[in-house]
Amino acid sequence: MSTRVILPRIMQVGAGASLALPDVLTSLSCAKPLIITDAMMVQLGYVQALQDCLTKNDIDSSVFADTVPEPTVGSIQAGVEMARQGSYDCVVALGGGSPIDSAKAIAVLSCLGGEMRDYKFPRIMDQPGLPVIAIPTTAGTGSEATRVTIITDESCDEKMLCVGAAYMPSAALVDYNLTLSVPPRTTADTGIDALTHAMEAYVSKKASLYSDSQALEAMRLIAPNLRTAYHNGKDEKAREAMMLGSTLAGVAFSNASVALVHGMSRPIGAFFHVPHGLSNAMLLPAVTEYSIPAAPDRYADCARAMGVAEQGDSDELANHKLLTELKALNDELSVPGPQEFGIDKVAFFEVLDTMALQALASGSPANNPRVPDAEEIKAIYQQLWD
Ligand SMILES: [Fe+2]
Numbered sequence: 001m002s003t004r005v006i007l008p009r010i011m012q013v014g015a016g017a018s019l020a021l022p023d024v025l026t027s028l029s030c031a032k033p034l035i036i037t038d039a040m041m042v043q044l045g046y047v048q049a050l051q052d053c054l055t056k057n058d059i060d061s062s063v064f065a066d067t068v069p070e071p072t073v074g075s076i077q078a079g080v081e082m083a084r085q086g087s088y089d090c091v092v093a094l095g096g097g098s099p100i101d102s103a104k105a106i107a108v109l110s111c112l113g114g115e116m117r118d119y120k121f122p123r124i125m126d127q128p129g130l131p132v133i134a135i136p137t138t139a140g141t142g143s144e145a146t147r148v149t150i151i152t153d154e155s156c157d158e159k160m161l162c163v164g165a166a167y168m169p170s171a172a173l174v175d176y177n178l179t180l181s182v183p184p185r186t187t188a189d190t191g192i193d194a195l196t197h198a199m200e201a202y203v204s205k206k207a208s209l210y211s212d213s214q215a216l217e218a219m220r221l222i223a224p225n226l227r228t229a230y231h232n233g234k235d236e237k238a239r240e241a242m243m244l245g246s247t248l249a250g251v252a253f254s255n256a257s258v259a260l261v262h263g264m265s266r267p268i269g270a271f272f273h274v275p276h277g278l279s280n281a282m283l284l285p286a287v288t289e290y291s292i293p294a295a296p297d298r299y300a301d302c303a304r305a306m307g308v309a310e311q312g313d314s315d316e317l318a319n320h321k322l323l324t325e326l327k328a329l330n331d332e333l334s335v336p337g338p339q340e341f342g343i344d345k346v347a348f349f350e351v352l353d354t355m356a357l358q359a360l361a362s363g364s365p366a367n368n369p370r371v372p373d374a375e376e377i378k379a380i381y382q383q384l385w386d
Contacts, residue, residue: 003208005255006147008134010171013244015236017175018135021050021092022057024171028131030090034083035063036103037094041137044181046094050135062086067095067102070269070276072154073116076102076109083110083130090131093169096190097141097276100134104149104167107132116151116160121363125164134169137178138190139229139242141276142197142250144172152270159266161362168254176236176243184230187242188333189277191226194246195306196280198222200259201252203291203298204367211256214248216305221245223306230333256367261287263364264377267355272343281335285326286383287368292319294370338384345385352378 010027012020025033033054041047042065054061064082068075083091083106093103105116108129119125134144143149147168152159182190198218201211222245228238261283268279292299300318303309308325309318329335338348356377359365365372372380 003210003255005210006165006168007251008145008169008172011145011174011247012171013174013247015175015177015240017173018050018178019053020173021133021135022054022059024133024173025059025090028090028133028170030131030133031059032087032089033059033061033092033133034086034088034090035061035092035094036067036079036106037063037065037099038067039065041065041095041099046137046178050092050094061092062088067099069098070152070273071098071102071105072152074154076105076116076151079106080109083107088130090133090170093132093134094137096136096138096186097143100136100141100143101149101151103132103134104143104169105151105162108166116162117153119162120160121163123164125162125166128166131170133171133173135173135175135178136243136246138182138186139176139179139239140190140194140246140250142194142246142253144169144174145247145250146254148254150266157270158358159270161266172247174243174247176240179239179243180234180236182233184233187233188226188230188335189275189281190246191222191229191242191277192281192284192329192333192335193277194242194249195219195222195226196261196284197249197253197258198245199288199302200261201249201256202302203295203369204253204256204259205369206367207256211252215252215256216301218245218249218252219302219305220307222249223308226329227332258364258367260291260365260368260372263359263362263368264355264380266362267358268338270358271351271355272338272348274341274343278335278341281330281333282338282384283380285323285330286380288326289323290372290376290380291368291370298369348381348385352381355381
């Protein structure tokens with residue numbers, strides 16, 4: 001059996017990679033970019049720096065800076081209009097996962113028309129929209145190297161998963177310098193998201209030797225550096241490892257899919273506006289504990305790659321150490337439980353059935369080594385309150 005691997009055409013990786021944008025645009029035969037970003041990137045001066053670098057190379061650019069965290073159908077509409085009205089030949093996505101996901105959706109909708117709902121999974125969208133050049137500023141969602149975008153339909157609180165080659169950026173400029181100013185909370189949330197991508201890709205039923213190699217290396221890079229990046233954001237070695245690990249984890253899950261953590265995480269995010277990485281972090285220990293019996297060898301490999309178990313440890317001991325580590329990591333990174341985050345318990349239990357159905361409908365739980373039914377999913381959600 002063979003596996004189809006989809007990657008960006010160009011990946012520029014390392015310190016200062018974002019400054020290669022003019023060159024990369026030329027390589028892609030693009031000359032009129034629309035930069036899609038958010039207010040924070042403007043405030044940090046990153047947008048100006050990018051535009052200055054383009055101007056020096058005689059490239060005019062426009063900016064849409066109104067993307068929001070956990071983007072919705074409504075939040076991207078103005079960006080779609082702007083992209084439709086200008087004669088842009090590409091989109092430059094600058095920011096964390098939300099601006100990049102917004103840009104992917106805008107690139108498709110402005111070019112191919114229709115509503116976001118038309119593009120929801122299980123539709124596989126391979127016809128390209130405008131080329132996207134992704135410049136991530138967190139480590140991260142890995143969105144710069146995935147064929148996925150997530151847009152929330154605010155009319156029914158559903159996080160719509162959209163999949164296909166259309167959402168794979170044409171180029172990814174992976175510049176860890178842009179992560180040096182990311183605050184600890186975001187570093188933790190996005191870092192655990194990246195770790196989850198790597199673990200889920202590795203245990204996924206759709207894993208291949210190719211995705212395994214990316215996932216294991218991602219775990220080797222992320223796990224020993226996440227705490228350092230959280231406590232000392234200026235540590236360049238830790239930031240560099242986290243950034244590359246995050247991109248490799250993106251490559252891994254884009255080609256092997258995510259699994260139960262992500263399936264259950266999206267409804268929590270949609271209903272209670274919990275940042276994506278944080279809802280993953282809340283779920284990761286409980287879902288891992290539930291899943292280990294179906295793939296003890298795979299999870300033990302994760303523990304060894306992360307450096308929390310010795311090569312000679314039995315699978316059982318390695319998995320025990322893995323669970324201990326995931327809980328300790330959440331403690332050290334101050335990951336709140338749902339109550340501590342401020343979720344109303346009654347409201348949570350009222351939508352338990354809907355969340356379980358949405359999780360199953362996303363398709364991600366079916367990739368898990370142990371596939372739950374709705375009742376089992378509800379039991380795991382309930383466990384978060386114990
Ligand atoms: Fe994720």
